[in-house]
Amino acid sequence: xxxxxxxxxxxxxxxxxxxxxxxxxxxxxxxxxxxxxxxxxxxxxxxxxxxxxxxxxxxxxxxxxxxxxxxxxxxxxxxxxxxxxxxxxxxxxxxxxxxxxxxxxxxxxxxxxxxxxxxxxxxxxxxxxxxxxxxxxxxxxxxxxxxxxxxxxxxxxxxxxxxxxxxxxxxxxxxxxxxxxxxxxxxxxxxxxxxxxxxxxxxxxxxxxxxxxxxxxxxxxxxxxxxxxxxxxxxxxxxxxxxxxxxxxxxxxxxxxxxxxxxxxxxxxxxxxxxxxxxxxxxxxxxxxxxxxxxxxxxxxxxxxxxxxxxxxxxxxxxxxxxxxxxxx
Amino acid sequence: xxxxxxxxxxxxxxxxxxxxxxxxxxxxxxxxxxxxxxxxxxxxxxxxxxxxxxxxxxxxxxxxxxxxxxxxxxxxxxxxxxxxxxxxxxxxxxxxxxxxxxxxxxxxxxxxxxxxxxxxxxxxxxxxxxxxxxxxxxxxxxxxxxxxxxxxxxxxxxxxxxxxxxxxxxxxxxxxxxxxxxxxxxxxxxxxxxxxxxxxxxxxxxxxxxxxxxxxxxxxxxxxxxxxxxxxxxxxxxxxxxxxxxxxxxxxxxxxxxxxxxxxxxxxxxxxxxxxxxxxxxxxxxxxxx
Numbered sequence: 001x002x003x004x005x006x007x008x009x010x011x012x013x014x015x016x017x018x019x020x021x022x023x024x025x026x027x028x029x030x031x032x033x034x035x036x037x038x039x040x041x042x043x044x045x046x047x048x049x050x051x052x053x054x055x056x057x058x059x060x061x062x063x064x065x066x067x068x069x070x071x072x073x074x075x076x077x078x079x080x081x082x083x084x085x086x087x088x089x090x091x092x093x094x095x096x097x098x099x100x101x102x103x104x105x106x107x108x109x110x111x112x113x114x115x116x117x118x119x120x121x122x123x124x125x126x127x128x129x130x131x132x133x134x135x136x137x138x139x140x141x142x143x144x145x146x147x148x149x150x151x152x153x154x155x156x157x158x159x160x161x162x163x164x165x166x167x168x169x170x171x172x173x174x175x176x177x178x179x180x181x182x183x184x185x186x187x188x189x190x191x192x193x194x195x196x197x198x199x200x201x202x203x204x205x206x207x208x209x210x211x212x213x214x215x216x217x218x219x220x221x222x223x224x225x226x227x228x229x230x231x232x233x234x235x236x237x238x239x240x241x242x243x244x245x246x247x248x249x250x251x252x253x254x255x256x257x258x259x260x261x262x263x264x265x266x267x268x269x270x271x272x273x274x275x276x277x278x279x280x281x282x283x284x285x286x287x288x289x290x291x292x293x294x295x296x297x298x299x300x301x302x303x304x305x306x307x308x309x310x311x312x313x314x315x316x317x318x319x320x321x322x323x324x325x326x327x328x329x
Numbered sequence: 330x331x332x333x334x335x336x337x338x339x340x341x342x343x344x345x346x347x348x349x350x351x352x353x354x355x356x357x358x359x360x361x362x363x364x365x366x367x368x369x370x371x372x373x374x375x376x377x378x379x380x381x382x383x384x385x386x387x388x389x390x391x392x393x394x395x396x397x398x399x400x401x402x403x404x405x406x407x408x409x410x411x412x413x414x415x416x417x418x419x420x421x422x423x424x425x426x427x428x429x430x431x432x433x434x435x436x437x438x439x440x441x442x443x444x445x446x447x448x449x450x451x452x453x454x455x456x457x458x459x460x461x462x463x464x465x466x467x468x469x470x471x472x473x474x475x476x477x478x479x480x481x482x483x484x485x486x487x488x489x490x491x492x493x494x495x496x497x498x499x500x501x502x503x504x505x506x507x508x509x510x511x512x513x514x515x516x517x518x519x520x521x522x523x524x525x526x527x528x529x530x531x532x533x534x535x536x537x538x539x540x541x542x543x544x545x546x547x548x549x550x551x552x553x554x555x556x557x558x559x560x561x562x563x564x565x566x567x568x569x570x571x572x573x574x575x576x577x578x579x580x581x582x583x584x585x586x587x588x589x590x591x592x593x594x595x596x597x598x599x600x601x602x603x604x605x606x607x608x609x610x611x612x613x614x615x616x617x618x619x
Contacts, residue, residue, distance in 0.1 A: 044468070068464065068499070076457045076491035083461015086439065086447070087469070106451050107488070111458060115439050115448055 003230040005205050005223075008195070015189035015220075016227065022185040025216075026124045028160030029181055030055025032167035033092055037063045043171070044084055046093040048074045054094040054124040054181075078104040081119045082111035090118045090171065096130075097123025097139030097180065105145055112176050113149040120170035122179040127267035128296060128313055129184035129217055129306035138301040144272030146178040147245040153177040154245040155198060156266070156274070158219035159188045162242060165196035173198055180216065182267075184306040187220055201248040207237030210324045211255045211262045215241050215274050217310070218265035218294065224317035229324055236324055244274050249281045256282060260289040261327045265320055267310070270295035292323045332386060332415060335379045338548045339616060344414065345375040345547065346613035349582050350606055351410040351423055357602035359426040361435070365579035365592040366404035366480065369511045372545050373575055374411040377476060377507075381554045386417045389443040395473045395558075396462055398447040400455020401480035401509065402436035403594070408445070409433050417444035453486025455479060456506060460492055463501040467566055474561050477506045482514035485523045490535075497536045502568030503561055505554075506537075509544065511579040513590035528574055537572050544575030582609045 005011055014020045037043050037059050044066045051057040051069060060067040070077040074095050081091040093100070101108050101123055112119045126139040147154045153173060157163035163181060170177035177198075195202060204219070205226050214222040219240045226236040237255055241248065256262060264275035275293040282289050296313050310316045335341055349371050356362045378384070382395040399408050406426065413420045418432065425431035432442040436450030447458045459477035466473065483489055496504055510528065512519050519525050532539045542553050557571055580586035583597070583605040597605055 044464075066468065070491075070495060071498075073488075073491035073495070075454075075488040076460075076495055079454045079457030079488070079492070080461040080464070080495065083447075083458040083463075084465045085461070086458070087462050087465030087471075089465050089468075107454060107457075110448055110451050111454055 003227045006203055009202055009204050010191050010193040011204065012189050012191050015187060015223070020187045020189065023160035023188050024183055024185050025157045025160055025163035026055045026181040026183065028157065028163030029122055029167045029179060030058050032164040034058040034062055036168065036171055037066065040090065042088065042090045044068065044089045044091055046070055046077050046081060046091065048072055048077050048095045048100065050095050054096070054122065056094050074100040074104040075107050078107035079111045081121070082115060082117055085117035085119050086115070090120070092120050094122040094124055096137060097126035097142045098137055101142055101146055101178065102139060109149055113151045116151045116175045118175065120177045120179070122181050124181040125183045126180045127182055127216065128301045128309045128315065129182050129267065131184065131306035131309060132303050134303040135300040140269045140296050140301065141272070142180060143244055143266070143268050143274060144276065147277060151175050152245060153198060153243070155243050156180040156215035157242055158216055158240055159186060159190055161188055161190045161192065161194065162196060166242070169196060169198045182217060184217070186217055189220055189223065199243045199246045199248055201251040202240040202242070203237065203251070204240050205236065205238040207235040208259050209235045210328055211237045211239065211259050212265060212320060212324065213239045213241050213252060213262060213274070213278060214265040215244060216267050218267055218315065221310070221315070221317040222265055222320055225320035225324060228317070228321050234324070234328060241274060244277055247277050247281060252278055252282070253285060253287065256287050256289045260287070262289050263292045263294060263320060263323050263327065265294035265315070267315055268295055270297055290327060292327055294320055294323055332384055334381070338551060339619060341375050341380055341551065342547050342616045343613060344379055345371045346609055346616065348375060348407070348410045348414050349609045351413065351420070352406045353583070353597060353602050353605045353609070355406050355410065355423045355426045356596040357599055358424050359428070360596055361427050362406050362596050363403045363594050364586065364596055365513060366401065366509060366511065367407040368583055369577040369579045369581045370404060370407050370478070370509050370544070371581065372547050373507060373550055374407050376547060376550045376554055378411045378415055380551050381558055382476065383473065386415045386444065389417060393472050395476060396446045397476045397478070398455050398459050399437060399478050400449055401452060401478070401483055402449030405437045408437060412442070412444040415444070418442060452480070452483035453488040456489055456492035456496070459504050460495050460499070460501055463504050464499060466503060474558060475504045477504060479506055479508045481508060481510045481512065481519055481525055481528070484525050484528065493532070493535045493537065496570040500567050501570050502564040503566040504570040505557055505561055506570065506572040508572060508574050509577055510574050511577045513579050513593055515590070515593045517590050532572050536569055538569045539572055539574065541574045541576065544577035545581050550575070582612060584608050
């Protein structure tokens with residue numbers, strides 16, 4: 001069976017080729033932030049001593065007077081951002097996700113979310129693919145602690161191009177937006193013309209035998225799994241659920257009705273993240289769907305190469321493939 | 330047009346007495362809230378809102394205003410009572426404090442009530458918010474000052490010191506912090522729970538301009554605030570941030586409660602409220618006779 005992707009998605013035609021360009025989501029986000037800075041003087045950016053790592057340095061180079069390095073002080077950074085936003089600025093800040101929103105959740109909750117301010121912040125080095133730094137630096141809980149906040153939007157881009165669009169989407173959207181970014185260079189499998197709208201799932205592949213819903217690095221892994229399944233005549237739908245909140249439950253529901261076998265994949269704890277968000281709503285809607293969750297199984301990570309860790313922790317395309325097979329059998 | 334300032338110390342003292350009475354009435358009615366800090370800071374609130382700051386209750390969002398942030402949000406009865414005194418909203422609303430549907434939330438919420446410049450409650454966040462506002466004002470060449478009212482207790486929060494460093498780095502000279510140094514916190518005296526001294530030396534070490542004042546001496550408070558405001562306005566916003574360590578008496582004016590940490594988060598009963606009001610009104614008569 002030939003593996004035909006949804007043409008409307010305009011994915012990179014070279015997406016399965018070894019030479020497919022690789023880039024991290026932090027790169028896409030940082031590049032777009034520097035572009036946005038030239039379009040709107042209201043935009044300011046902050047970081048907490050990680051400008052190069054989180055890619056605010058490109059904004060910093062172009063607009064030094066609108067860039068503020070807070071030093072190693074994430075709590076202050078979040079509240080300073082709130083002050084700037086109260087005065088009418090559109091504020092972007094970034095650090096590693098374990099520190100921000102990991103360490104400054106209270107400040108984000110009270111100063112930013114409660115006030116519904118225009119603060120667009122990214123948590124870089126999220127997920128197990130953060131790699132060698134080990135468990136302390138691998139944020140696996142950030143989706144959970146952000147999606148529970150009222151007024152908050154939570155976006156998990158699947159590649160650098162989408163991260164770029166997410167940075168712009170956050171600018172165009174009122175209120176606080178959290179964007180989850182990764183460190184690892186991963187295939188850039190979408191293109192400039194791939195649609196992106198916050199809160200709207202991209203159906204990358206239509207299918208009727210099993211439905212794979214994924215976000216972040218797991219989307220590409222899901223495509224690889226679907227491709228492999230297609231060789232066996234199994235037709236897997238692949239939904240890129242880049243926005244965890246607000247969740248595009250209508251699209252998920254329509255697929256759940258077509259095929260009540262769902263694999264939900266995220267580079268996050270299996271509890272509280274994307275699968276949690278989906279299952280909460282599926283249950284409430286009374287949909288009888290069989291669900292398997294691909295995620296870190298209530299454990300901490302460890303040091304290693306990013307891609308190696310994906311495999312070790314059961315998050316790679318093989319794990320998704322096996323979960324699909326098991327569900328269909 | 331900005332609020333017409335009161336420059337007479339006697340009039341400010343009388344206004345402070347009226348505001349203190351409102352605080353007592355509110356707290357007796359709500360049966361929930363914080364007495365000690367609210368009463369201790371009343372003289373400073375009166376001097377700042379009625380005598381020093383540029384603001385306009387008829388136009389709360391006036392771009393050229395001075396912004397007054399409250400970092401230790403739990404003393405909001407004094408904020409609400411002062412805002413009502415300035416006519417930001419009807420005084421009758423004070424009696425809705427902490428009740429369902431009220432604009433007067435248990436801790437202040439930005440946008441919930443005119444005149445509120447920041448959301449606070451969890452301690453140690455106000456000075457950071459003040460830094461953000463001051464940075465924005467610098468970028469946009471706004472003229473107003475940023476007054477940030479903090480407590481001594483919240484200097485046990487690490488974030489306060491993050492903001493102290495930040496304000497110093499960016500030379501946020503339009504920030505005037507006023508710290509309520511009343512030496513108490515919920516569980517006891519600050520120097521027993523977690524010693525803070527020497528606050529003056531600490532701020533000096535962080536390159537702030539440090540002043541001290543008896544926070545219940547209206548004449549001293551007014552003249553210091555006037556002097557430092559004029560200085561901060563003329564600095565062009567590129568000098569050391571300023572802190573006033575205001576030594577205050579917790580529960581000032583309600584004699585039997587004065588100085589005691591036990592009144593940090595307690596409200597007066599109806600009977601205690603009557604005693605407090607009698608204390609305040611008697612003092613008020615003395616001021617009138619001066």
